[in-house]
Amino acid sequence: xxxxxxxxxxxxxxxxxxxxxxxxxxxxxxxxxxxxxxxxxxxxxxxxxxxxxxxxxxxxxxxxxxxxxxxxxxxxxxxxxxxxxxxxxxxxxxxxxxxxxxxxxxxxxxxxxxxxxxxxxxxxxxxxxxxxxxxxxxxxxxxxxxxxxxxxxxxxxxxxxxxxxxxxxxxxxxxxxxxxxxxxxxxxxxxxxxxxxxxxxxxxxxx
Amino acid sequence: xxxxxxxxxxxxxxxxxxxxxxxxxxxxxxxxxxxxxxxxxxxxxxxxxxxxxxxxxxxxxxxxxxxxxxxxxxxxxxxxxxxxxxxxxxxxxxxxxxxxxxxxxxxxxxxxxxxxxxxxxxxxxxxxxxxxxxxxxxxxxxxxxxxxxxxxxxxxxxxxxxxxxxxxxxxxxxxxxxxxxxxxxxxxxxxxxxxxxxxxxxxxxxx
DNA sequence: ACCTGAACACCGTTCAAGT
DNA sequence: ACCTGAACACCGTTCAAGT
Numbered sequence: 001x002x003x004x005x006x007x008x009x010x011x012x013x014x015x016x017x018x019x020x021x022x023x024x025x026x027x028x029x030x031x032x033x034x035x036x037x038x039x040x041x042x043x044x045x046x047x048x049x050x051x052x053x054x055x056x057x058x059x060x061x062x063x064x065x066x067x068x069x070x071x072x073x074x075x076x077x078x079x080x081x082x083x084x085x086x087x088x089x090x091x092x093x094x095x096x097x098x099x100x101x102x103x104x105x106x107x108x109x110x111x112x113x114x115x116x117x118x119x120x121x122x123x124x125x126x127x128x129x130x131x132x133x134x135x136x137x138x139x140x141x142x143x144x145x146x147x148x149x150x151x152x153x154x155x156x157x158x159x160x161x162x163x164x165x166x167x168x169x170x171x172x173x174x175x176x177x178x179x180x181x182x183x184x185x186x187x188x189x190x191x192x193x194x195x196x197x198x199x200x201x202x203x204x205x206x207x
Numbered sequence: 208x209x210x211x212x213x214x215x216x217x218x219x220x221x222x223x224x225x226x227x228x229x230x231x232x233x234x235x236x237x238x239x240x241x242x243x244x245x246x247x248x249x250x251x252x253x254x255x256x257x258x259x260x261x262x263x264x265x266x267x268x269x270x271x272x273x274x275x276x277x278x279x280x281x282x283x284x285x286x287x288x289x290x291x292x293x294x295x296x297x298x299x300x301x302x303x304x305x306x307x308x309x310x311x312x313x314x315x316x317x318x319x320x321x322x323x324x325x326x327x328x329x330x331x332x333x334x335x336x337x338x339x340x341x342x343x344x345x346x347x348x349x350x351x352x353x354x355x356x357x358x359x360x361x362x363x364x365x366x367x368x369x370x371x372x373x374x375x376x377x378x379x380x381x382x383x384x385x386x387x388x389x390x391x392x393x394x395x396x397x398x399x400x401x402x403x404x405x406x407x408x409x410x411x412x413x414x
Numbered sequence: 415a416c417c418t419g420a421a422c423a424c425c426g427t428t429c430a431a432g433t
Numbered sequence: 434a435c436c437t438g439a440a441c442a443c444c445g446t447t448c449a450a451g452t
Contacts, residue, residue, distance in 0.1 A: 019435090036325050042425060051437050053428080062426065113328075118243050118320050121385045134390055157401070159391040163382070164402045168371070171378030175370070178328045183341055184366040194364070195371045202409030226416090249444060258418045260447080269445065 020058040027069045031110040066119045067126045073115040074132040080104045095196045105173035153203040227265040229255045234276045238317040273326045274333045280322040281339040287311045302403045312380030360410040
């Protein structure tokens, strides 16, 4: 008995064992087009053209899919930061990276929220995500050590300084996405500028 | 022009007393005991001992309940900051408030996540929440203006500085809750200390 | 005026069965 | 080996009906 049901957009990866990647791509598309609340296991399966149970061949549960999506986000973020750093040099590096970081959050708001959302917060059981996300901190820290070597900023624990900077950038992205900085009479770029300047002055003064 | 503060709804005696307040209290209890994912409309109704449909007499939808819970959180946060500021004076104020802020996030992690979660992020339609949450920024700004008047920090737009500090504190709470600062060899208190110092130095240097 | 019970559409997850 | 269809328990929301 032949079934005449023809799926509209069956991803070609379907038959080649690439369903895992196809699901992540579908998830990224849903996030971009419909926001964080659209990131459901059934919705992603639907978008990928497979049954609701199919994702369980590739992800232990919904959290595992969300973690994979978050990982992909951290890779994109790191790439954006790296790109910004390569275009700058010396003292300007930190500012350029800061701008790129905040820009990434505003260009991919739903993705960014997933990356730092409660669903993947406890990543004790998600070693891949832990590694990918901690690369952000390491990246900032290396940059700070170069600034220290160049004498642009004072001595001090670079890990602590890196955590400070990351906290600053993360908070700025989240609060501005939430509209909490709307009352301040500055554009986002101006805020990033002001913020980076305060941080640079503060770290320069450390002995 | 008299700004009219419209009271939400006069508490009236229901069968359960004030069911609206009871639901919010139940929600806070669920958050504390079981985390953010336990904040469901049906679960809250169950915890309050009413039917699943009863909350709709008091909240338009789930989002309205979440917003009310977030509002309560911002009131608690502001109270903690105010209390810390009153115990300190002068330059020490900022540090004490910063410690109190971060402490609040770590004592009420699930509540804090709800306050800044995506469900209430777009608060264009939640004027009460908008007002309550923006009070945090105003509080910090007033403190900064006092520091400026005392000459402890340099000139500069206090609103921008306040946004910078709030971003810093918010990012620190979120990243430390997510375990992202675990790699840094410092305790949370030490991180707050380092962070506050950098900010104070940075703002002192502004001319 | 306030609340209940049933209903609907949706979701995460499991499992026997199909290819 | 990989996927499907059905099933279960849960959720948000609506609505007629009860007190």
